[in-house]
Amino acid sequence: MAGATKSELSVHETRREPGPARGTPAEVFLVFLKLGLTSFGGPVAHLGYFHQEFVVRRRWLAQRSYADVVALCQFLPGPASSQVGLAIGLSRAGYMGALAAWAGFTLPSALILILFAYSFVGLQSLIGTGWLNGLKAAAVAVVALAVASMARSLAPDRSRATLAVAAAILALTFPSTSGQLGAIALGGLVGLALKAEAPSEDDAALPLTVSPSVAVAALIAFFGLLILLPLAQTALNSPALAQFTAFYRAGSLVFGGGHVVLPLLQAEVVPTGWVTHDAFLAGYGAAQAVPGPLFTFAAYLGAVIGGWSMALLCLIAVFLPSFLLVLGALPFWEALRRTARIQAALKGVNAAVVGLLLAALYDPVWTAGIGNARDFALALSAFLFLFMWQWPPWLVVILSAAAGVAVAHLF
Numbered sequence: 001m002a003g004a005t006k007s008e009l010s011v012h013e014t015r016r017e018p019g020p021a022r023g024t025p026a027e028v029f030l031v032f033l034k035l036g037l038t039s040f041g042g043p044v045a046h047l048g049y050f051h052q053e054f055v056v057r058r059r060w061l062a063q064r065s066y067a068d069v070v071a072l073c074q075f076l077p078g079p080a081s082s083q084v085g086l087a088i089g090l091s092r093a094g095y096m097g098a099l100a101a102w103a104g105f106t107l108p109s110a111l112i113l114i115l116f117a118y119s120f121v122g123l124q125s126l127i128g129t130g131w132l133n134g135l136k137a138a139a140v141a142v143v144a145l146a147v148a149s150m151a152r153s154l155a156p157d158r159s160r161a162t163l164a165v166a167a168a169i170l171a172l173t174f175p176s177t178s179g180q181l182g183a184i185a186l187g188g189l190v191g192l193a194l195k196a197e198a199p200s201e202d203d204a205a206l207p208l209t210v211s212p213s214v215a216v217a218a219l220i221a222f223f224g225l226l227i228l229l230p231l232a233q234t235a236l237n238s239p240a241l242a243q244f245t246a247f248y249r250a251g252s253l254v255f256g257g258g259h260v261v262l263p264l265l266q267a268e269v270v271p272t273g274w275v276t277h278d279a280f281l282a283g284y285g286a287a288q289a290v291p292g293p294l295f296t297f298a299a300y301l302g303a304v305i306g307g308w309s310m311a312l313l314c315l316i317a318v319f320l321p322s323f324l325l326v327l328g329a330l331p332f333w334e335a336l337r338r339t340a341r342i343q344a345a346l347k348g349v350n351a352a353v354v355g356l357l358l359a360a361l362y363d364p365v366w367t368a369g370i371g372n373a374r375d376f377a378l379a380l381s382a383f384l385f386l387f388m389w390q391w392p393p394w395l396v397v398i399l400s401a402a403a404g405v406a407v408a409h410l411f
Contacts, residue, residue, distance in 0.1 A: 023060075023092045025100040031058070032085060032104030036292045039081075039105070040394050043258055046081035046293070050088065060092055072333050075346065077255045078322040079295045082106065086326050090210075098326075102319065109292030110299035114311045116286050117303035120279060132278060134378060134404020135285030136369035138397045141382035142288050143361045146259040148387075150354045160351035163190050167355025172363065177249065177267050183352050184253060191348015192341060210330040219328035222321060226252055240313065243274070243305060247298055247317035255346075255353045258294035261318070263360035265301065270364065274305045277368040285401075289394040295319060374407050 031053065039049045047070060054060045061069070073083040082102065089101025155164040167183035174182065229245040246268035254261045262284060269275040275283075283300040290296070295318055302314030329336065336342060370376050382400050385391040 023097070025089075025093045025096040028089045028093050028097045029100035029104040032089070032101045033108070034104075035085075036105040036108040039291045040392055042294070042393070043079065043081040047084060050081070050084055054088055060088065072329060073326070075333075075336065076322075076325045076329055077253060078251065078325060079254065079258050079261075079293050079319075081258075082293045082295065082319065083322050083326050086323065087330075090326075098323070102323070105292055106296055106315070106319070109287075109290040110296040110311070110315055112290045113283065113287060113296055113300035114303045114308065117283065117300045117311070120282065120304070130405040130408025131401040132282050132404065133369075133371075133375060133408065134401040135397065136278070136281045136365075137375050137378035137404065138288065138382045138400035139281050139285045140361070140365050140369045140379040141386055141396070141400075142285070142393060143259065143262065143357065143365050144379075144383055145386050147354065147358050147361055150259075150357060154347075154350040155354045159190075159194065160347065163187060163348060163351040164355040164358065167352040168359040169355075171263065171356050171359035175267065175363065176271065177264075180264060180267060180356055181253070183356055184255070184349055187348040187350070187352025187355075188345045189348070191345040191351070194344045194347055210327055212331050215328045215331045218324045222252070222324035222328060225320075225324075240306075240310070243302070243310065244313055244317045246272075247302075247314045248320060251295070251298075251318035252321040255349050260353045260357055261295060261297065262365075263356045265298065265318075266360060266364055269301055269305070275301055277364050279304050281365065281368055285397055289397040291394075374411065378403055378407070 035046075035049055035053065039046050051066060055063055055066045069084055069087045070080075073080045073087070076083060082105065085101045085105050086098045089097040089099070091097075093100065151161070151164065155161045163186075167187060170183045170186065171179050173179065225248060229241070229248060233241045233245045247265070250261060250264035250268055253264055266280060270277060270280055280301070283297060283304070287294055287297040287300065296315065298318040299311045299315040302311035305314070370379060378400055381403070382396050385396050385399075386393065
């Protein structure tokens with residue numbers, strides 16, 4: 001379901017044990033390609049597909065091992081389902097298996113969104129802008145549902161709900177990357193003051209082997225790029241490097257689920273003039289209608305900015321932190337997950353990202369998507385079908401675009 005968070009996965013028990021055989025990168029790629037073509041519904045649905053495919057059907061992982069992989073990816077920033085896919089590919093076929101898993105799961109939706117970016121102008125000239133109004137109204141409904149879902153799980157009490165609203169106010173007052181970084185930092189600091197709970201001792205050890213030296217190198221690369229890329233961009237004044245830096249930074253800071261990438265990317269690409277408000281929200285709406293990870297929205301934005309080559313650059317930049325963090329955290333996961341203070345800080349960060357998405361619901365999603373009563377009616381209808389009827393997001397997005405065209409011709 002769209003708008004669900006990492007922490008909402010419910011894993012079903014199974015008595016079947018995984019087979020001992022290891023596979024090849026080609027095998028991993030083909031399995032994940034099938035999932036990349038058919039996995040609709042957002043990150044929680046993706047994790048359900050993974051469980052059925054790799055625990056129940058193929059038995060690549062034991063039930064307890066899969067649950068622990070999911071727990072690790074809950075802890076890290078980044079796209080949960082893609083990170084779990086990386087870990088599964090790594091366990092099956094090593095480092096090349098991780099790359100094959102990412103490529104198979106990511107490329108189908110990335111290619112569809114790139115093609116959509118190329119057809120954006122042509123669609124407007126062919127059928128007008130009614131479909132665009134429908135997509136923007138659908139984006140309002142999708143983000144509203146995501147805020148509601150995330151608030152229930154990540155800001156369920158008064159202290160965290162207050163923190164979420166404070167983070168939203170901060171992000172709206174300072175509508176830039178610095179405001180969002182400040183909100184995340186505030187969340188972590190306030191989280192340290194929250195009551196720390198002892199982590200569960202029931203998890204199984206991860207069946208993944210990454211040497212400490214590789215992990216340390218990955219963490220150095222992650223933090224090194226986060227610090228040095230802006231400095232290099234300032235020194236070189238390269239547009240391509242500026243865009244790589246922006247997407248890398250956004251991919252490094254996404255706590256709480258794929259929808260949180262919306263405010264982070266918006267702050268990077270819209271104020272700079274790389275992408276217009278209309279093009280940004282149209283792509284975000286279209287991203288709900290394709291299978292695979294929501295992070296492939298970066299490929300659409302890259303294509304709007306500079307064509308195929310920029311789409312590939314932005315796609316790599318936004319996913320690269322996930323690679324580095326998964327590799328860097330694996331050897332240290334046992335110690336990290338047992339640290340109550342880290343868990344408390346993460347609670348605060350997660351509440352803050354609810355606030356970031358709440359701020360994004362107002363600007364740019366609401367301000368750009370709701371211009372009159374007809375737009376509001378479209379958004380309200382889309383929210384009804386998503387929330388009460390639980391229709392799949394891709395269907396609601398398509399119907400909203402069609403309704404937008406009909407409304408434009410009738411009024």
